[in-house]
Amino acid sequence: MLFKLIKELPLMFVIALVIWAAVVWIFYKNAQKTNGSFFQKHSTTVIAMLLALVLTITDIWLFVSYIPTNFKKNPVTDSTQLSPDLLLDTTWKDTTHLVPTTPVTKDSLKKQDTTTIKQAGKTYLTKKASIKFYSKGPGEDIEATNSNVACSFNDITGNLKFTGLIRGFQFENELMQEHFNDKDYMHSEMYPKTGFTGKMVLPSNFNTEKDGNYTVTVEGPLTIRGITKSITVKGNITIAGKRISLKSIFKIKRADFNINIDEVAEELEITVAAAFN
Numbered sequence: 001m002l003f004k005l006i007k008e009l010p011l012m013f014v015i016a017l018v019i020w021a022a023v024v025w026i027f028y029k030n031a032q033k034t035n036g037s038f039f040q041k042h043s044t045t046v047i048a049m050l051l052a053l054v055l056t057i058t059d060i061w062l063f064v065s066y067i068p069t070n071f072k073k074n075p076v077t078d079s080t081q082l083s084p085d086l087l088l089d090t091t092w093k094d095t096t097h098l099v100p101t102t103p104v105t106k107d108s109l110k111k112q113d114t115t116t117i118k119q120a121g122k123t124y125l126t127k128k129a130s131i132k133f134y135s136k137g138p139g140e141d142i143e144a145t146n147s148n149v150a151c152s153f154n155d156i157t158g159n160l161k162f163t164g165l166i167r168g169f170q171f172e173n174e175l176m177q178e179h180f181n182d183k184d185y186m187h188s189e190m191y192p193k194t195g196f197t198g199k200m201v202l203p204s205n206f207n208t209e210k211d212g213n214y215t216v217t218v219e220g221p222l223t224i225r226g227i228t229k230s231i232t233v234k235g236n237i238t239i240a241g242k243r244i245s246l247k248s249i250f251k252i253k254r255a256d257f258n259i260n261i262d263e264v265a266e267e268l269e270i271t272v273a274a275a276f277n
Helices: 001-032 043-071 174-181
Strands: 104-106 111-113 121-138 141-154 159-165 195-203 212-224 227-240 243-253 267-276
Touching: 043 104, 043 141, 121 159, 141 174, 141 243, 195 227, 212 243
Parallel strands: none
Antiparallel strands: 104 111, 121 141, 121 267, 141 159, 159 195, 195 212, 212 227, 227 243, 243 267
């Protein structure tokens, strides 16, 4: 962030230098005059200095006002406004829990008929899950949340998927947000999505029809910045009033996903959450 800010500084100084170079040139020209007192010869110099002061203040003001918008050249896109094909891959629909039934023969017509495929369990879907990113930096903590994450969960197989856009992460600091998407950090232009495809080990007494709280283990591949690593984490499922809530807090090593920026800690804390009605 600081480096991007410094890169913009020379333009402000160049403008100020040109303004005051003009003042020096006017002073030099006036000094060549042989007639009149000092104040008579440099009356235009005084006017030029006052004008230069106003222009310099304006230059600094425009620079300060320009920075917030300059670092928002690529505004964050709300994933809910994007095509589902961009957010969800072709394997999003959970088909691993589908089981064919036995063909049935109609005695009267002596023709074979096959019943439709029946689902074992129910798959819940939402595009309003969230992923929270947190890192304790040397100067300031870095924190961002993406609240437009797609998630699916099957209450029998335990299959779980999260998919979110990197540009969906929202920071309070716009400079930090732009830096987060840069190639030396998340490189969102090349790696636009992050995702997890895993499987929960559901307890034998798990029941979505009854209120309860369950601790589960989730295992599967996590993809960040184009790098996929298998992780195993603890999670929690809460069922209250037919509302199913999933949450897990875990840590990853930034070096494992080729995040080499020194402004963040060695470990990054990730919080994922989803709710289904």
